Amino acid sequence: MASVVRFLTRRRGGSGWHWTDMAAYAYLGLGVLLMFGPVAWLVLSSFKTQAALLEFPPTFLPLSQVEVTVEGYDEPLPLFSVTDEDGTVRELAQIRRVGIIAQMVDPADPETRIEVPIAQREPVREFALATENYTKPLEQFDFLRYLRNSVIVTTVATAITLIINSMAAYGLSIYEFKGRTVALGFVISTLMIPITVILVPTYLVVTELGMVNSLWGVILPGAATPTGVFLLRQYMLTIPRELIEAARMDKASEWQIYWRIVMPLSLPALAVLAIFSVMWRWNEFLWPLVVLARSEVYTLQVGLNAFQGELQVQWHFVLAMTVVTLLPVVVVFAFLQRFITTGIANTGMK
Amino acid sequence: MKLFGKVAVSALALGLVAGTASAQTTLRMTWYSDGNEGEVLRDLLDRFEEANPDIDVIVDNVAYQAGIIEGLPVQLAAGEGPDMARVTDLGGLAQYYLDMTPYLQDPIYWEDNFGPFLPWLRAPGDELAINGFMTQLSVTGPFVNKTLFEQAGVDLPGEGATWDDWAAAANEVASALEVPIPLAMDRSGHRFSGPAISMGAQYFDADGNPAVIDDGFRAMAERIVQWHQDGTMPLELWGSVSGSTYVGANEDFANAQVVMYMTGSWQISQFSDTIGDAFDWWAVPNPCGPGGCTGMPGGAALVALADTEHPEEVTRVMEYLASEEVLAEFYGRTLFVPGHLGLSRTGVEFDTDNPLAQHALETFSIGVATFSPVSFQLQGYPFNRVMFNAIISRLGQAIVGEMSLDEAYQRIEQDIEQQIAERTR
């Protein structure tokens, strides 16, 4: 512990390599492996066939068995590499398997049948992407419609969230007024209630408002996020009061102060909230699933999760569709990566 | 132009099917899929829509757990449900079903062919309603990896073999070949109940009230706990999750890591895809005990829902889907055990050339005829889910050592009593 602290607090800008640099890079290297590795594994796995997914030990790359056309057989036959008792290795095609004996044939000599115990053969395989994991579900489902719904939900909800939350944060940070502590406590205490535990009552409210099977039923309930108010307020507290006083002297209305002065100054915090809102909305699953029971209003997460059956999970589709829903997130992140991370760092809540 | 076309077609339809409908009706069906049944259904419905241009059926595909188990009951209770749905809690949702009898052209056909299954869908006290049909009759029973038996030189236990015989044989194979899992059973109260009834469990007293814990039940429960302790059964299934969560061993079985797997007929289609011909996955009859050699019947039903505004049209769709020819194609292409007596008698031409799948379908179809009456009584009991949930979640706790078996028995009875009281309050 002591050495960790030492290298972590040492003066920056020192020259030359120090062992702490090595340690730091080792830590970061491990981080890269740990953070990216699992996702890379998911992507690789999503290109495997259903049978290949179940194999142990798993192969690193998606592979599929080589098939050869043998004279005298209508269907292409699977190719195996067979090790004889004396150690010689041959490549044979399998005609059929009876119990623990495989009937095989040498593609070069299609006349002779060879019987081989199944323990002596290994499939010959080559690299092949099982793209049908992607194409099949995407053909079967109205992908573009789900995408459109998801985009609508995400953008509209984020816009509403940004406006009403920043207004509330403005009200709670700029003014001293009666009930401010009460309102703040109110906001923070709702921060603690996860929607999962009040799912059924919330559904009742949405039913009464006639918003079942409408995108509004997904957009509105989560719009007032306590986390958003909390984040924005913490940031707005750092804005110098003199700016606001000066604007009031100039006869600016409160609304103008809010959106011409405070909003632009809070951009980093707003950006962070926007990013989070986009992520929450894009990834939301349980609530949309309950509210949206009709396929024309399905969002991506709901539509693409239809592959989980009662008794069997079609893993090859689940993994592929997970990658599909992941893609937009990755693209957004790749483009805005610098902006996102510095944005959050800049919200530095003090 | 498009609109005009549609109008013209419906007008034409009007002329043909005089007076049945005045405009196009849109019906909603909530559906989930374990395999290819969603695609097959869509095919069949497309044909129906072609022949009946006044009806448009939209299928809403959902995930099973979240859509059917969690979402649907709340939607139905709030009056926001679809017109038809594929459900598995057959009796539990009975209050929401539509009785199609007044609209059916030929109720006798339904009585004749779906007779034994119709009561599963009826609300308590109702003896007449026709609410839907079984999209799939599921039959529980074991598969074994016959290739492993052959490699180990162990014979398959013959007719009349008990669970103990099978467990011993599976252990012998596993130790000879170093296979990690001798015996696997789906983590489900429904799956457990077949073997328990074979051991003599009655589940109900003479008046038909729940009386789950008896000597037969204890005999099987003790074996299950014992098998988990001695490594016959893997902890990953029964011991790895909480509550009534379902876990299967499909992956391990397909990977030849399991000698014997107690599951059911719905696996056939998936095993054909994932295992194919890699080894002999062999359906065997349910092992025996003092109570018989029984599994559990079960399955999923397509039901018409009472909240619909178009009961006549819904009935027409249901009649079409339940007709012998259409249903034969549906079962044939999905490799489901038919829930239609006529088709069970004449046999369905299954769309597979895999002899293993053919054999399994045959074994399950024959097996269901020999099931104990208790298994049918249990399947038809409207609160059977309460029982299954209580059994699996408490036995699961006993297996990992959170409580003793005696405590588990006591809690199973308490849970069932409390939850039924809550449901009927």
Place this chain on the structure above:
Amino acid sequence: MVDQTLDTPATLKSRAAEWAALPVRGVMRLLDWPMRLAQRIVGLGGMPYVFLLPNLIFFGTFVITPLIINFAFSLTGGPELFIEDRPFVGGEQYGFLFDCENALNVSTCREDRFWRGIYNTGTFVFFQVSLMILFSLITALVLNMKIRARGFFRSVFFFPVLLSPVVVALIWKWILLRDGLLNAFLTSIGLEKILFFVDPTWAMFWAVFVSIWAHMGFYTLIILAGLQAIPQDLYEAAQMDGTPRMRVFWRITLPLLWPNLLVVLVLSLIKGVQTFDEVYVLTGGGPGTATQFIVQYIYNTGFSNQVQNFGLAAAASMVLGTVLLVLTVIQLVVARRKGGI
């Protein structure tokens, strides 16, 4: 030391303005007139309430109303969904939850799963929050060093924050299964396979690990922001005085970082208690009930069991709400005393 990857406020602002401000500006203009009118009516003193109003309407409709309905649910029984159809049972549901001979020994409780849920959540939150803060702090300190490609590394650690909990759990489950990647690795170096989800300690370990993996990036950035705000000359002065580095850390870095750490503590504590979907998908709450948390208990009881019991679930969630409220109040008091929030 100018940080190359850190955007200056000006470029940040202009880039943000490009995509964020455009649609917003129109709406703001539209609202200008009614808000001026409002100010004329209520005056300056009334304006905070006007600003709070939209948010309060949303809170009232979608949080407070459901909470009130939830409370009503907790006093009723039966399977019906609409309150008016549900028979009143008074405190029976609460009585059922608290029917214990000895609350410290869960097996004497009638509804042992509820109590197990509470204790499991406590254990999880304790380890998750403390390790989360520890690793976020270490990572932030490393990222604050003079290293190459800092922007890249920063995004590496942040990246998982963007994934949905379900995806996170699926990814890790896929790795940790009996035939998963990790066991393949263990067997390849000659070790035995480990069945992670069968052992209560391993299951809890991975629940904590995965949730730290998924959320650490966010907290790291908050701490990093605090570190970057510490004036460099403080360190230089300490260096010149020859202050030991340990002392520098305890005397300068940590105290100045305190407000950020407090934010991390508050947020991670709240999120920790609410943890549900990622662990639910990962371990299913098992083995036995070892990782079944309180939110999962409520979710199972009221929703996902095929036998939905709205009343009992509502009662349990009221208990959870009360506990959380007390926690928040304690936090706010502590925070105020320490001069944080």
